[in-house]
Protein backbone atom coordinates (compact mmCIF):
# COMPACT_ATOMS: atom_id res chain seq x y z
CA UNK A 1 0.00 0.00 0.00
CA UNK A 2 1.33 3.46 -0.87
CA UNK A 3 1.31 6.19 1.80
CA UNK A 4 -1.56 7.90 -0.05
CA UNK A 5 -3.61 4.69 -0.09
CA UNK A 6 -2.98 4.18 3.62
CA UNK A 7 -3.99 7.80 4.31
CA UNK A 8 -7.22 7.37 2.32
CA UNK A 9 -8.05 4.29 4.32
CA UNK A 10 -7.58 6.20 7.59
CA UNK A 11 -9.70 9.08 6.28
CA UNK A 12 -12.50 6.76 5.16
CA UNK A 13 -12.65 5.13 8.60
CA UNK A 14 -12.75 8.28 10.76
CA UNK A 15 -15.92 10.04 11.96
CA UNK A 16 -14.18 12.17 14.60
CA UNK A 17 -11.45 14.14 12.92
CA UNK A 18 -9.05 16.84 14.09
CA UNK A 19 -6.86 18.84 11.74
CA UNK A 20 -3.96 21.12 12.68
CA UNK A 21 -2.93 23.60 10.01
CA UNK A 22 -0.04 26.03 9.66
CA UNK A 23 1.24 28.66 7.28
CA UNK A 24 2.12 26.11 4.57
CA UNK A 25 -1.54 25.55 3.78
CA UNK A 26 -1.84 29.20 2.70
CA UNK A 27 1.45 29.24 0.77
CA UNK A 28 -0.30 28.30 -2.47
CA UNK A 29 -2.57 31.30 -1.96
CA UNK A 30 0.53 33.49 -2.13
CA UNK A 31 0.84 34.24 1.58
CA UNK A 32 4.43 33.95 2.85
CA UNK A 33 5.20 31.35 5.52
CA UNK A 34 7.42 32.13 8.52
CA UNK A 35 10.27 29.64 8.23
CA UNK A 36 12.03 28.21 5.19
CA UNK A 37 12.62 29.75 1.77
CA UNK A 38 10.78 33.05 1.33
CA UNK A 39 9.65 32.91 4.97
CA UNK A 40 8.94 36.10 6.93
CA UNK A 41 11.52 35.23 9.59
CA UNK A 42 14.22 35.23 6.87
CA UNK A 43 13.61 38.94 6.29
CA UNK A 44 12.29 40.16 9.64
CA UNK A 45 13.33 39.47 13.24
CA UNK A 46 10.48 38.10 15.34
CA UNK A 47 11.92 39.91 18.39
CA UNK A 48 11.31 43.22 16.59
CA UNK A 49 7.77 42.50 15.43
CA UNK A 50 6.01 39.64 17.16
CA UNK A 51 6.50 40.11 20.90
CA UNK A 52 4.70 42.30 23.45
CA UNK A 53 8.03 44.04 24.16
CA UNK A 54 8.45 44.95 20.50
CA UNK A 55 4.98 46.48 20.50
CA UNK A 56 5.73 48.51 23.64
CA UNK A 57 8.98 49.79 22.14
CA UNK A 58 7.66 50.60 18.71
CA UNK A 59 3.92 50.27 18.07
CA UNK A 60 4.23 52.22 14.79
CA UNK A 61 6.66 49.66 13.33
CA UNK A 62 4.64 46.69 14.52
CA UNK A 63 1.37 48.10 13.17
CA UNK A 64 3.03 48.98 9.87
CA UNK A 65 4.15 45.36 9.49
CA UNK A 66 0.72 43.99 10.32
CA UNK A 67 -1.03 46.41 7.95
CA UNK A 68 1.35 45.31 5.18
CA UNK A 69 0.50 41.68 5.94
CA UNK A 70 -3.24 42.42 6.07
CA UNK A 71 -2.93 43.91 2.59
CA UNK A 72 -1.17 40.78 1.24
CA UNK A 73 -3.79 38.55 2.84
CA UNK A 74 -6.64 40.74 1.60
CA UNK A 75 -5.58 40.06 -1.99
CA UNK A 76 -5.27 36.30 -1.49
CA UNK A 77 -7.94 33.66 -2.14
CA UNK A 78 -8.46 30.32 -0.37
CA UNK A 79 -6.90 27.41 -2.28
CA UNK A 80 -7.90 23.79 -2.93
CA UNK A 81 -6.48 22.73 0.45
CA UNK A 82 -8.69 25.15 2.42
CA UNK A 83 -11.70 24.10 0.32
CA UNK A 84 -11.09 20.37 0.85
CA UNK A 85 -11.09 20.90 4.62
CA UNK A 86 -14.34 22.89 4.48
CA UNK A 87 -15.97 20.02 2.57
CA UNK A 88 -14.57 17.36 4.88
CA UNK A 89 -16.21 19.11 7.84
CA UNK A 90 -19.63 18.53 6.21
CA UNK A 91 -19.08 14.78 5.76
CA UNK A 92 -18.22 13.61 9.25
CA UNK A 93 -19.81 13.64 12.69
CA UNK A 94 -17.15 15.70 14.45
CA UNK A 95 -14.58 17.86 12.80
CA UNK A 96 -12.27 20.29 14.59
CA UNK A 97 -10.08 22.55 12.52
CA UNK A 98 -7.28 23.83 14.73
CA UNK A 99 -5.31 26.50 12.93
CA UNK A 100 -2.19 28.43 13.81
CA UNK A 101 -2.95 30.74 10.90
CA UNK A 102 -4.22 34.24 11.49
CA UNK A 103 -5.16 34.91 7.84
CA UNK A 104 -8.86 34.00 7.92
CA UNK A 105 -8.67 31.90 4.73
CA UNK A 106 -10.30 28.90 6.42
CA UNK A 107 -13.31 31.12 7.21
CA UNK A 108 -13.43 32.37 3.65
CA UNK A 109 -13.26 28.79 2.32
CA UNK A 110 -16.41 27.95 4.28
CA UNK A 111 -15.08 26.09 7.32
CA UNK A 112 -17.39 26.61 10.27
CA UNK A 113 -15.77 25.23 13.40
CA UNK A 114 -12.36 26.87 13.48
CA UNK A 115 -10.15 27.02 16.55
CA UNK A 116 -7.80 29.93 15.94
CA UNK A 117 -5.15 29.26 18.55
CA UNK A 118 -2.91 32.17 17.41
CA UNK A 119 -5.72 34.68 16.93
CA UNK A 120 -6.83 36.59 13.84
CA UNK A 121 -4.87 39.26 12.00
CA UNK A 122 -8.09 41.11 11.14
CA UNK A 123 -8.94 41.53 14.80
CA UNK A 124 -7.80 44.69 16.60
CA UNK A 125 -8.09 44.76 20.34
CA UNK A 126 -7.48 47.26 23.10
CA UNK A 127 -4.31 46.97 25.18
CA UNK A 128 -6.21 48.35 28.22
CA UNK A 129 -9.90 47.40 28.13
CA UNK A 130 -11.98 44.60 26.61
CA UNK A 131 -12.83 46.49 23.41
CA UNK A 132 -12.20 44.63 20.15
CA UNK A 133 -13.33 44.81 16.57
CA UNK A 134 -12.83 43.05 13.23
CA UNK A 135 -11.23 45.33 10.65
CA UNK A 136 -12.07 44.72 7.01
CA UNK A 137 -9.45 46.66 5.15
CA UNK A 138 -5.81 47.38 5.62
CA UNK A 139 -5.68 51.16 5.86
CA UNK A 140 -3.02 52.70 8.01
CA UNK A 141 -2.63 56.13 9.52
CA UNK A 142 -0.54 55.30 12.58
CA UNK A 143 -1.40 52.95 15.44
CA UNK A 144 -5.18 52.99 16.00
CA UNK A 145 -6.64 53.99 19.38
CA UNK A 146 -9.49 52.53 21.37
CA UNK A 147 -12.82 54.33 20.85
CA UNK A 148 -13.79 53.46 24.45
CA UNK A 149 -10.69 54.42 26.43
CA UNK A 150 -8.14 56.00 24.05
CA UNK A 151 -5.45 53.38 24.79
CA UNK A 152 -3.57 51.81 21.87
CA UNK A 153 -5.22 49.01 19.95
CA UNK A 154 -3.05 46.02 19.03
CA UNK A 155 -3.39 43.23 16.46
CA UNK A 156 -5.49 40.34 17.83
CA UNK A 157 -2.77 37.74 17.37
CA UNK A 158 -0.67 35.71 19.82
CA UNK A 159 2.91 36.88 20.03
CA UNK A 160 5.94 34.99 21.37
CA UNK A 161 5.82 34.85 25.15
CA UNK A 162 2.05 35.30 25.27
CA UNK A 163 -0.48 32.73 26.37
CA UNK A 164 -2.84 31.20 23.87
CA UNK A 165 -6.56 32.00 24.29
CA UNK A 166 -7.59 29.70 27.11
CA UNK A 167 -10.96 28.42 25.97
CA UNK A 168 -9.85 27.90 22.36
CA UNK A 169 -6.74 26.05 23.51
CA UNK A 170 -8.65 23.80 25.91
CA UNK A 171 -11.10 22.95 23.13
CA UNK A 172 -8.23 22.15 20.76
CA UNK A 173 -6.60 19.83 23.28
CA UNK A 174 -9.89 18.04 23.85
CA UNK A 175 -10.45 17.64 20.10
CA UNK A 176 -7.01 16.07 19.67
CA UNK A 177 -7.58 13.82 22.65
CA UNK A 178 -11.00 12.63 21.40
CA UNK A 179 -10.34 12.28 17.67
CA UNK A 180 -10.00 9.07 15.66
CA UNK A 181 -7.64 10.71 13.18
CA UNK A 182 -5.36 13.76 13.34
CA UNK A 183 -4.16 15.44 10.16
CA UNK A 184 -1.28 17.91 10.43
CA UNK A 185 -0.82 20.07 7.34
CA UNK A 186 1.64 22.81 6.44
CA UNK A 187 3.27 23.43 9.78
CA UNK A 188 6.96 23.24 10.63
CA UNK A 189 5.88 21.96 14.08
CA UNK A 190 8.47 24.12 15.80
CA UNK A 191 6.28 26.53 17.73
CA UNK A 192 4.89 25.48 21.10
CA UNK A 193 2.47 24.71 22.61
CA UNK A 194 0.80 24.17 19.19
CA UNK A 195 3.31 21.55 17.99
CA UNK A 196 2.82 19.63 21.24
CA UNK A 197 -0.72 18.77 20.14
CA UNK A 198 0.76 16.31 17.64
CA UNK A 199 2.35 14.24 20.38
CA UNK A 200 -0.85 14.27 22.42
CA UNK A 201 -2.82 12.33 19.82
CA UNK A 202 -3.63 8.72 20.65
CA UNK A 203 -5.13 8.37 17.17
CA UNK A 204 -3.18 7.85 13.92
CA UNK A 205 -1.55 11.00 12.54
CA UNK A 206 -1.25 11.93 8.86
CA UNK A 207 1.34 14.61 8.14
CA UNK A 208 1.13 16.67 4.95
CA UNK A 209 4.16 18.84 4.19
CA UNK A 210 6.66 19.52 1.44
CA UNK A 211 9.44 18.44 3.81
CA UNK A 212 10.11 16.49 6.99
CA UNK A 213 9.44 18.02 10.41
CA UNK A 214 10.59 17.05 13.91
CA UNK A 215 7.40 14.98 14.21
CA UNK A 216 7.79 13.02 10.97
CA UNK A 217 9.41 9.99 12.67
CA UNK A 218 6.41 9.76 15.01
CA UNK A 219 3.52 10.03 12.53
CA UNK A 220 1.57 7.13 11.00
CA UNK A 221 1.69 8.41 7.42
CA UNK A 222 3.89 11.18 6.02
CA UNK A 223 2.68 12.55 2.68
CA UNK A 224 5.23 14.72 0.86
CA UNK A 225 3.83 17.39 -1.47
CA UNK A 226 1.78 20.58 -1.43
CA UNK A 227 -1.39 20.63 0.64
CA UNK A 228 -3.48 22.04 -2.22
CA UNK A 229 -2.79 18.80 -4.15
CA UNK A 230 -2.76 16.30 -1.32
CA UNK A 231 -5.75 17.32 0.80
CA UNK A 232 -8.28 16.91 -2.07
CA UNK A 233 -6.67 13.56 -2.97
CA UNK A 234 -7.48 12.14 0.46
CA UNK A 235 -11.07 11.65 -0.69
CA UNK A 236 -10.61 10.14 -4.13
CA UNK A 237 -11.57 6.48 -4.41
Ligand code: BJW
Pocket residue numbers: 021022023024025027028033034035036039050100101102118157158159160161162163164185186187188189190191192193208209210211213225226227228
Ligand atom coordinates in the same frame (compact mmCIF):
# COMPACT_ATOMS: atom_id res chain seq x y z
C1 BJW B 1 3.92 23.48 2.86
C2 BJW B 1 3.67 24.21 1.73
C3 BJW B 1 2.66 23.71 0.92
C4 BJW B 1 5.29 25.25 2.81
N1 BJW B 1 2.04 22.62 1.29
N2 BJW B 1 3.33 22.42 3.28
C5 BJW B 1 8.90 24.77 24.25
C6 BJW B 1 10.13 24.64 23.69
C7 BJW B 1 10.80 25.74 23.14
C8 BJW B 1 10.20 27.00 23.13
C9 BJW B 1 8.96 27.13 23.69
C10 BJW B 1 8.34 26.04 24.25
N3 BJW B 1 7.14 26.44 24.71
C11 BJW B 1 6.97 27.76 24.44
C12 BJW B 1 8.08 28.22 23.83
C13 BJW B 1 8.33 29.63 23.35
C14 BJW B 1 7.63 29.94 22.04
C15 BJW B 1 8.13 28.96 21.00
O1 BJW B 1 7.47 28.02 20.63
N4 BJW B 1 9.31 29.18 20.47
C16 BJW B 1 9.90 28.29 19.45
C17 BJW B 1 9.91 29.00 18.10
C18 BJW B 1 11.26 27.84 19.89
N5 BJW B 1 6.20 29.90 22.17
C19 BJW B 1 5.48 30.91 22.62
O2 BJW B 1 6.00 31.96 22.98
C20 BJW B 1 3.97 30.74 22.69
N6 BJW B 1 3.49 31.16 23.94
C21 BJW B 1 3.78 30.51 25.07
O3 BJW B 1 4.42 29.50 25.07
O4 BJW B 1 3.29 31.10 26.19
C22 BJW B 1 3.63 30.50 27.45
C23 BJW B 1 3.25 31.40 28.57
C24 BJW B 1 2.92 30.82 29.77
C25 BJW B 1 2.57 31.62 30.83
C26 BJW B 1 2.56 33.00 30.68
C27 BJW B 1 2.89 33.57 29.48
C28 BJW B 1 3.25 32.76 28.42
C29 BJW B 1 3.27 31.64 21.67
C30 BJW B 1 3.64 31.34 20.28
C31 BJW B 1 3.00 32.37 19.33
C32 BJW B 1 3.47 32.19 17.90
N7 BJW B 1 3.11 33.34 17.15
C33 BJW B 1 3.35 33.36 15.72
C34 BJW B 1 3.00 34.76 15.20
C35 BJW B 1 1.48 34.93 15.18
C36 BJW B 1 1.05 36.29 14.77
C37 BJW B 1 1.44 36.63 13.35
O5 BJW B 1 1.10 35.91 12.41
O6 BJW B 1 2.08 37.65 13.21
O7 BJW B 1 2.55 32.37 15.07
S1 BJW B 1 5.00 32.89 15.25
C38 BJW B 1 4.55 32.03 13.78
O8 BJW B 1 4.87 30.63 13.93
C39 BJW B 1 3.01 32.11 13.73
C40 BJW B 1 2.66 30.71 13.31
O9 BJW B 1 1.31 30.42 13.67
C41 BJW B 1 3.66 29.88 14.04
C42 BJW B 1 3.84 28.50 13.46
O10 BJW B 1 4.37 28.56 12.18
P1 BJW B 1 3.89 27.52 11.07
O11 BJW B 1 2.44 27.73 10.81
O12 BJW B 1 4.31 26.17 11.42
O13 BJW B 1 4.66 28.08 9.79
P2 BJW B 1 6.18 27.82 9.34
O14 BJW B 1 6.52 28.88 8.37
O15 BJW B 1 7.06 27.63 10.48
O16 BJW B 1 6.12 26.43 8.56
C43 BJW B 1 5.45 26.27 7.32
C44 BJW B 1 5.51 24.80 6.96
O17 BJW B 1 4.74 24.60 5.80
C45 BJW B 1 6.92 24.27 6.67
O18 BJW B 1 7.09 23.04 7.35
C46 BJW B 1 6.91 24.05 5.15
O19 BJW B 1 7.71 22.95 4.77
C47 BJW B 1 5.48 23.79 4.89
N8 BJW B 1 4.97 24.18 3.57
N9 BJW B 1 4.56 25.30 1.71
C48 BJW B 1 2.37 21.99 2.44
N10 BJW B 1 2.37 24.37 -0.23
Ligand code: ZN
Pocket residue numbers: 126127128129130131146147148149150151
Ligand atom coordinates in the same frame (compact mmCIF):
# COMPACT_ATOMS: atom_id res chain seq x y z
ZN1 ZN C 1 -9.94 50.40 25.45
